[in-house]
Amino acid sequence: MEMRPWVVLNAGITLDGKIASRSRDSRISCPEDLKRVHRLRSEVDGIMVGINTALIDDPKLTAHKIEGGRNPVRIVVDSRGRIPLTAQVFKGDAKTIIAVSKKAPADKVREIEEKAEVIVCGEDRVDLRCLMKELYARGIWKLLLEGGGTLNWGMLKEGLVDEVRVAIAPRIVGGRDAVTLVEGEGYDLISEGVRLRLKKSYPLGEDFILEYEVVR
Ligand SMILES: NC(=O)c1ccc[n+]([C@@H]2O[C@H](COP(=O)([O-])OP(=O)(O)OC[C@H]3O[C@@H](n4cnc5c(N)ncnc54)[C@H](OP(=O)(O)O)[C@@H]3O)[C@@H](O)[C@H]2O)c1
Numbered sequence: 001m002e003m004r005p006w007v008v009l010n011a012g013i014t015l016d017g018k019i020a021s022r023s024r025d026s027r028i029s030c031p032e033d034l035k036r037v038h039r040l041r042s043e044v045d046g047i048m049v050g051i052n053t054a055l056i057d058d059p060k061l062t063a064h065k066i067e068g069g070r071n072p073v074r075i076v077v078d079s080r081g082r083i084p085l086t087a088q089v090f091k092g093d094a095k096t097i098i099a100v101s102k103k104a105p106a107d108k109v110r111e112i113e114e115k116a117e118v119i120v121c122g123e124d125r126v127d128l129r130c131l132m133k134e135l136y137a138r139g140i141w142k143l144l145l146e147g148g149g150t151l152n153w154g155m156l157k158e159g160l161v162d163e164v165r166v167a168i169a170p171r172i173v174g175g176r177d178a179v180t181l182v183e184g185e186g187y188d189l190i191s192e193g194v195r196l197r198l199k200k201s202y203p204l205g206e207d208f209i210l211e212y213e214v215v216r
Pocket residue numbers: 010011012013018019020024025026028049050051052053054056057077078079080082125126127128146147148149150151152153154155179183
């Protein structure tokens with residue numbers, strides 16, 4: 001059996017499936033949902049985002065909205081080591097891992113290593129299967145995948161996602177250049193798509209939460 005973390009993909013989406021507007025505004029969740037996300041963060045071993053999310057949102061990726069919340073390890077998937085050394089993920093007392101490929105410049109990797117652990121997986125792009133194995137070996141058994149759409153696709157396509165949770169906000173923003181829950185090349189046929197089974201659904205504040213498991 002493949003030793004990898006149990007992966008929960010979580011996102012706040014608009015009714016039309018966007019996770020950020022065309023100008024990359026991603027403040028979608030209501031205050032109650034933000035609390036739910038921080039509670040979820042404090043229950044997992046790691047939180048992972050793609051480099052675009054780290055560059056655009058500069059998130060702290062901590063459970064600071066929960067009193068006594070436990071901070072999981074923060075992981076940024078960043079093939080070429082583009083993360084700025086001033087990024088929020090390097091601040092605070094939570095541990096940080098930057099996952100790079102062999103394409104990341106050696107001098108930048110050395111600079112990152114002064115602030116965080118670096119895991120090298122893959123030639124041009126981070127090999128997500130390799131990364132999952134490395135994270136599991138470091139005790140990250142439950143991982144929260146927090147986007148964005150491109151990394152979500154990468155993880156789903158590789159069959160590395162076990163649960164999907166979305167908070168649907170009562171907004172429609174449109175925009176062909178807005179970011180959707182899952183980007184990438186996608187599948188040709190609906191029947192090829194990742195199949196989900198609804199486990200739980202409930203209103204929360206002005207949002208509505210849907211929790212699915214991935215059907216294999
Ligand atoms: N509403 C929400 O809940 C929510 C949550 C998160 C993000 N967002 C929004 O999503 C937007 C960013 O999404 P995005 O799709 O542009 O980017 P993203 O998924 O955050 O990052 C994608 C980047 O990750 C890197 N990557 C490395 N290896 C990869 C692999 N194997 N598969 C996929 N990606 C890999 C690639 O860059 P390199 O090749 O340089 O490594 C890729 O371009 C932001 O606007 C953010 O605000 C919203």
